[in-house]
Amino acid sequence: MEWCVSMPKVELHAHLNGSVRDSTLLELARDLGEKGIIEFADVEHVILKNDRSLVEVFKLFDLIHILTTDHSTVTRITREVVEDFAAENVVYLELRTTPKRNELKGMSKRSYVDAVLLGLRSVEHVDVVLTNAFSNGKISAVSSPAKNGSTRKRIYVGLLLSIDRRETTASAMETVKLALEMRELGIVGIDLSGDPRLGNWSTFLPALEFAREQGQFITLHCGEVYNPDEVRAMLDFSPHRIGHACLFEDDAWTKLKSSKIPVEICLTSNVRTETITSYDVHHFADLHEAKHPIVVCTDDSGVFSTSLSDEYRLAASTFGHPHAPKLKEITFFYITDCNAE
Ligand code: 5GP
Numbered sequence: 658m659e660w661c662v663s664m665p666k667v668e669l670h671a672h673l674n675g676s677v678r679d680s681t682l683l684e685l686a687r688d689l690g691e692k693g694i695i696e697f698a699d700v701e702h703v704i705l706k707n708d709r710s711l712v713e714v715f716k717l718f719d720l721i722h723i724l725t726t727d728h729s730t731v732t733r734i735t736r737e738v739v740e741d742f743a744a745e746n747v748v749y750l751e752l753r754t755t756p757k758r759n760e761l762k763g764m765s766k767r768s769y770v771d772a773v774l775l776g777l778r779s780v781e782h783v784d785v786v787l788t789n790a791f792s793n794g795k796i797s798a799v800s801s802p803a804k805n806g807s808t809r810k811r812i813y814v815g816l817l818l819s820i821d822r823r824e825t826t827a828s829a830m831e832t833v834k835l836a837l838e839m840r841e842l843g844i845v846g847i848d849l850s851g852d853p854r855l856g857n858w859s860t861f862l863p864a865l866e867f868a869r870e871q872g873q874f875i876t877l878h879c880g881e882v883y884n885p886d887e888v889r890a891m892l893d894f895s896p897h898r899i900g901h902a903c904l905f906e907d908d909a910w911t912k913l914k915s916s917k918i919p920v921e922i923c924l925t926s927n928v929r930t931e932t933i934t935s936y937d938v939h940h941f942a943d944l945h946e947a948k949h950p951i952v953v954c955t956d957d958s959g960v961f962s963t964s965l966s967d968e969y970r971l972a973a974s975t976f977g978h979p980h981a982p983k984l985k986e987i988t989f990f991y992i993t994d995c996n997a998e
Pocket of ligand 1: 754755
């Protein structure tokens with residue numbers, strides 16, 4: 658088996674609805690087409706398209722949400738996404754998703770998260786261990802061998818609840834309170850994501866500050882579009898991790914490096930959405946050279962037709978020696994670094 662597939666890996670930046678199999682999306686679209694809810698022919702090519710700009714990616718998410726947002730489908734896609742990551746030897750998966758309210762489906766944010774948790778419990782082919790590792794510092798358990806001599810694969814999974822940048826302060830606060838309420842059920846913390854061209858940092862700050870006061874773990878999508886004031890404000894907030902870190906002014910870059918805030922690196926996503934012009938100029942190399950804590954991630958394996966193994970292969974082939982032999986360290990570096998007691 659190729660090294661990047663067989664290597665035990667950690668995935669810390671994967672959006673549930675961005676990681677759905679194309680075959681599942683097509684099946685769901687066909688069903689809705691047959692019910693006359695959508696026109697299948699109009700959406701088929703949208704699902705199968707490979708190159709997408711940032712704007713197209715967010716349009717696609719609106720379509721995916723039409724296809725997936727009922728309880729049983731949320732449960733199904735969660736199960737499939739975990740199975741897919743486990744199949745390529747991901748041993749710790751932090752999945753993130755935005756709790757959604759949908760009155761037509763009788764769905765509340767709580768019932769959405771319950772449906773996700775049901776999906777985690779219904780995975781059959783591997784043992785899923787729910788963890789709230791970041792809040793209790795027990796993440797080192799991911800490397801422990803299976804107990805009772807079991808040869809079944811085991812994957813540790815934690816859930817991050819995402820705040821979408823279209824949300825209000827009250828709605829963001831509701832998500833944070835839900836994460837607190839469900840902490841013991843496998844909720845690891847809070848993520849801020851959604852279309853980076855929308856919303857203001859000040860809208861989410863009260864909820865994020867409350868989350869931090871309550872001891873929640875926080876990761877922010879940061880620097881996906883040029884917005885230096887927001888990048889500075891986010892770094893001042895000192896989140897536990899950030900995702901992307903693409904469009905930073907020099908002062909913010911220096912601050913990031915001295916802060917040692919770990920960065921979730923999503924190579925394919927950044928180049929496909931044209932946030933970064935090409936792989937060879939990606940900031941992966943600079944951060945890795947500086948021994949900054951980074952972790953290679955997929956972002957949206959379905960939307961960008963990638964996998965975590967593909968991302969490691971890509972990093973190795975792009976950045977080559979001396980980075981390639983050290984890639985194995987990257988995936989575990991973060992864990993060691995953040996859980997030193
Ligand atoms: P969900 O939260 O519905 O499970 O996953 C899809 C959602 O994740 C999208 O609607 C969007 O809010 C967020 N998301 C997925 N990929 C990206 C990304 O690359 N950047 C940002 N900012 N948000 C994303």
